[in-house]
Amino acid sequence: MDPLGASQSPVAHTHIGGKQPPSESTLSHLLKSNHPPTLEEEALTHTVLNRIRSDIAAIDGEIARARAVVDGLLCKREAMEAKLNEHARIFSTLRRVPPEILSQIFLFCLSGRPVEPHDYFTAPRVLGLVCNRWRYVARTTPELYTCFHFLMTDASIKADAIAAKTWLSRSGELPLFLIFGTSDDIPSPLAHTILDDIFMHCHRWKEITLFLPHDLVAQFATIKGRTPSLEYLGFLSAQERIDVRIWPLPLDAFQDAPLLKSLYLDGGVFNVTLNLAWHALTELRLDDGLSTLVMPMLRDCLSLETLEISDIEDGYPTGHLIVELPNLHTLNLTIDTISYHIFAELKLPALRHLVLHLCPYPEEPGGWSYREEFLSLLSRSKCSIQSLQLVCEPGSEFSEVDLIACLEAVPSLTKLHIRDDATYALTRAALHRMTYREGKAAALLAPHLQTLKIDWRRGAFEDAAFAGMVASRCAIGPHVSPARTSLQVIEIDIFPPEDEDEDDFEANMMKEDGFEPRLLFETLRVLRNCKLDCLGMTVKVIEVGQYGEQTDWLRV
Structure with a gap:
């Protein structure tokens, strides 16, 4: 039977009704001519x-x-077809993935920052919205519930309470990484009600950070002696600075934390008396403090290996004896022309890695006036600096004389990173001192240099001088001086210019601030040769665009 419901095509009939039409032969002559028709x-x-x-x-x-x-x-x-696809999904590979593998995949869904329980669009909460199986796997994957940020604000307090009661229990006995409060918002009046639920897991705390007012921190007294796994403590003020008049008692909640090795404090809590095992700390970070409080604190930290200090507010010497930190190997120091006195109060014989972040001070413009104090620290410490990073913000004066003096004081240097406006100190004179010359090897700066990283600045980069320096230290051959073969890594980073007016950004990129390969013509040529001739050498010239895209000019 015809699927269209007709045995024959209707086109085969002249008339569907069955009657024969009038003969059209009498009209054929009209179709082939322009004669008018008769009435018939x-x-x-x-x-x-x-x-x-x-x-x-x-x-x-x-x-x-x-x-x-x-x-x-x-x-x-x-x-x-829909039914077919629905049944075919029974054989889906995803259905066959064992829960153990699926849970490991879920771990890659974590954002890398502490989970905020009220956020419905991040793991682990979003994973449970897909299907029952995913919800079950997510809830039975303890690693998804070990890192939380309890904001404790009015908007988050309900979700915080749920996480405190149920989510932390799902983490089993795994170590916990927790943040309490926020520096931006005032805690909810109900914040104290969830702390007891969180305290039930204090024996598993590995890292915690506190952004809490004194009345909430006072509740932590109940966990004294119950933090055997705590390794990191961040204690940051929720207000600008805590008034000791409303917090007269010392905080000793973490006094008996045997594994506590790392501490982060900001200036708002420096006034608070912290009873800690200071002598056991190996890592310390201090922000926005007073040198009169910092130096006595350091005197008790004889086991420190890593120290980071930034934004010291006063520059007056304490008048105490020099503080010696015999085990400190890494120092990251942000300093300006009013806080440099800290150089005169330290002795660091084991120092190997140094980061200096130089900031201008608006009331005291001028050159790097504390160069002598810095050099005296190195001389007093008799340390062998292996890596040095110099970072200069705009307005901080750091000249070629300062750079040369620094490099002369660190002859064992193997890694040098010159960032931001410190590049302006890398002048022809400085590059000349870093260039190997036969018969003048004794005057060579950083003779053991292996890694050199610099930030490119238009008007600050001496192309020919830099290329000559690199070429002089990349020689090959069996009888070549070690000073000419030590350099193994060279990286030049080109960042877009910083401009507060976004409307002028593209114009500046196209005009005086933009990068053009011709500005590095000699350097690019020498680096390409080094890449070919010196096996194992790493050379990069990376330009970062306005939107983060990268171009390696040695591959273009």
Whole structure:
């Protein structure tokens, strides 16, 4: 049977009704000429036209019926295909993934920052919205519930309470990484009600950071002696500075934390008396403090290995004896022209890695006036600096004389990173002192230098002098001086210019601040040769665009 419901095509009939139409032979001569029709021919023509229209209408009807049949079949096919796909998903590879593997995949969904329980669009909460199986796997994956940020604000307190009661329990006995409060918002009046639930897991705390007012921190007294796993403590003020008049008692909640090795404090809590095992600390970070409080604190930290200090507010010497930190190997110091007195109060014989972040001070412009104090620290310490990073903010004066003096004081240097406006100190004179010359090797700065990283600045980069320095220290051969073969890594980073007016950003990129390869013509040529001739040498010239895209000009 014909699927269209007709045994023959309607086109095969002249008239669907079965009647034979009037003969059209009498009209053939009119179709082949321009003669006007007679009255009889006009009547015959009207009859023929009407019957042809009737035939077309009949054919249209058949087409409509056929389309209805096809549309019905298409709908039926779509329904069957959907059913087919639904059943085919039974064999989906994802269904066969064991829960153990699926849980490991879920761990890659974590954002890398502490989870805020009220956030419905991040793991682990979002994983439970996919299906029952995913929800079960997510809830039984303890690693998803070990790192939380309890904001404790009015907007988050409900979700914080749920996380404190149930989510932390899902972490089993794994170590916990927790942040309490925020520096931006005032805690909810109900914040104290969830602390007891969180305290139930204090024996598993590995790292915690506190942004809490004194009344909430006072509750932590109940966990004294119950933090055997705590290794890191961040204690940051929720207000600008804590008034000791409302916090007269010492904080001793973490006094008996045997594994506590790392501490981060800001200036707002320096006034608070902290009872800690200071002598056991190996890592200390201090922000926005007073030197009169910092130095006595350091005197008790004889086991320190890493120290980071930034934004010391006063520059007056304490008048105490020099503080010697015999085990300190890494120092990261942000300092300006009012806080440099700290150089005169330290002795660091084991120092190997040094980061100096030089900031201008608006009331005391001028050169790097504390160069002598810095050099005296190195001389007093008799340390062997291996890596040095110099970072200069705009407005901080750091000249070629300062750079040369620094490099002369660290002859064992193997890694040098010159960032931001410190690049302006890398002048022809400085590069000349870093260039190997036969018979003058004793005057060579950083003779053991292996890694050199610099930030490119237009108007500050001496292309020919830099290329000559690199070429002089990348020689090959069996009888070449070690000073000419030590350099193994050279990296030049080109960042977009910083401009407060975004409308002028592209204009500045196209004009005086933008990078053009011709500005590094000699350097690029020498680095390409080094890449080919010196096996194992790493050379990069990376330009970072306005939107973070990167171009390696040695591969272009």
